[in-house]
Amino acid sequence: MTEKKYTTNYDWPDSGPSPELIERAVPIRFIKNCPNLIAEDYTVDKESIQFDANKPFFNDLFSWTSKQINSLTKSPGVLLFKLGNYHLTDKQLKSLYYAIAQGLGQLNSRYGELFEVRDRNLDHTKEAIPVSKTSASTGFHTDSTALSYSPDIVGLLCLQPAEIGGESIFANAHDLLQWMQNYYPESVQVLSEPIIRDVITPGSKADIEAIKKNRFPVFSFDNDLFQFRYMRYWIITGHQRSQTFISPELIKALDRIDEYFQIKDNLFYYKMEQGDMLFINNHFICHNRTKYEDNERQGKKRTLLRTWINL
Ligand SMILES: [Fe+2]
Numbered sequence: 001m002t003e004k005k006y007t008t009n010y011d012w013p014d015s016g017p018s019p020e021l022i023e024r025a026v027p028i029r030f031i032k033n034c035p036n037l038i039a040e041d042y043t044v045d046k047e048s049i050q051f052d053a054n055k056p057f058f059n060d061l062f063s064w065t066s067k068q069i070n071s072l073t074k075s076p077g078v079l080l081f082k083l084g085n086y087h088l089t090d091k092q093l094k095s096l097y098y099a100i101a102q103g104l105g106q107l108n109s110r111y112g113e114l115f116e117v118r119d120r121n122l123d124h125t126k127e128a129i130p131v132s133k134t135s136a137s138t139g140f141h142t143d144s145t146a147l148s149y150s151p152d153i154v155g156l157l158c159l160q161p162a163e164i165g166g167e168s169i170f171a172n173a174h175d176l177l178q179w180m181q182n183y184y185p186e187s188v189q190v191l192s193e194p195i196i197r198d199v200i201t202p203g204s205k206a207d208i209e210a211i212k213k214n215r216f217p218v219f220s221f222d223n224d225l226f227q228f229r230y231m232r233y234w235i236i237t238g239h240q241r242s243q244t245f246i247s248p249e250l251i252k253a254l255d256r257i258d259e260y261f262q263i264k265d266n267l268f269y270y271k272m273e274q275g276d277m278l279f280i281n282n283h284f285i286c287h288n289r290t291k292y293e294d295n296e297r298q299g300k301k302r303t304l305l306r307t308w309i310n311l
Pocket residue numbers: 138141142143287
């Protein structure tokens with residue numbers, strides 16, 4: 001990577017973010033007046049948004065959401081709305097979440113606009129499926145392994161937290177880049193080259209050639225927009241499945257990323273509660289989830305509703 005002027009817009013304060021720094025209140029008028037957007041089959045009823053009588057509500061809401069975007073495009077890059085105390089039904093929560101997400105940007109439908117993150121008793125180490133369909137720890141990552149698509153913002157609505165575990169952990173990848181430039185500049189160079197990733201997106205052909213073409217840098221600047229696109233697991237399996245040699249320099253660079261994630265002061269922990277809406281910048285914030293266990297006796301499964309949003 002060539003010399004670059006870095007903006008400090010991305011950087012976290014030395015103490016890292018705190019729940020107070022990332023939490024914003026949703027005005028009560030939006031909570032009380034949000035129309036039901038969720039149809040009987042739990043899909044989104046889009047006509048409700050277009051409906052004339054709802055226009056003043058959405059104009060008001062979208063004007064408010066446009067003022068929240070700064071917290072996402074710049075530090076801290078994480079935005080939390082806590083609605084658990086309002087005793088809203090799942091349908092009301094989903095409606096408000098969908099409306100806020102719509103206000104933030106364009107929703108991607110690659111996995112459905114509202115994708116349920118819950119354990120489907122699958123194992124991502126046995127088949128190429130997203131870790132969002134398992135209860136395993138994900139490792140630090142940014143979402144999407146596809147060359148052609150990366151969400152700007154990842155949204156999560158917590159409908160049911162896990163019985164045990166399932167905590168979210170965040171790290172600031174721009175801080176990581178600066179740390180690496182100080183201590184291991186040669187690894188920054190390695191991670192700025194295009195690197196193979198596994199192909200796991202549904203509907204995409206996962207043959208060797210497709211995986212070999214699915215390569216892009218971990219660190220990049222596109223028109224001064226910093227992007228960190230990373231998940232160690234899919235980098236390793238992408239090389240293995242496409243029978244591509246992994247250089248020792250690449251392994252060393254990945255180990256150094258892990259070294260950064262092992263320093264507790266670099267991390268921000270948050271366990272989502274029922275009614276929490278969390279929005280994360282997917283370019284300079286990477287996230288991790290600890291492994292979790294559901295309460296099988298009570299049939300309660302950890303359920304989050306994910307959105308992928310582009311600004
Ligand atoms: Fe994720």
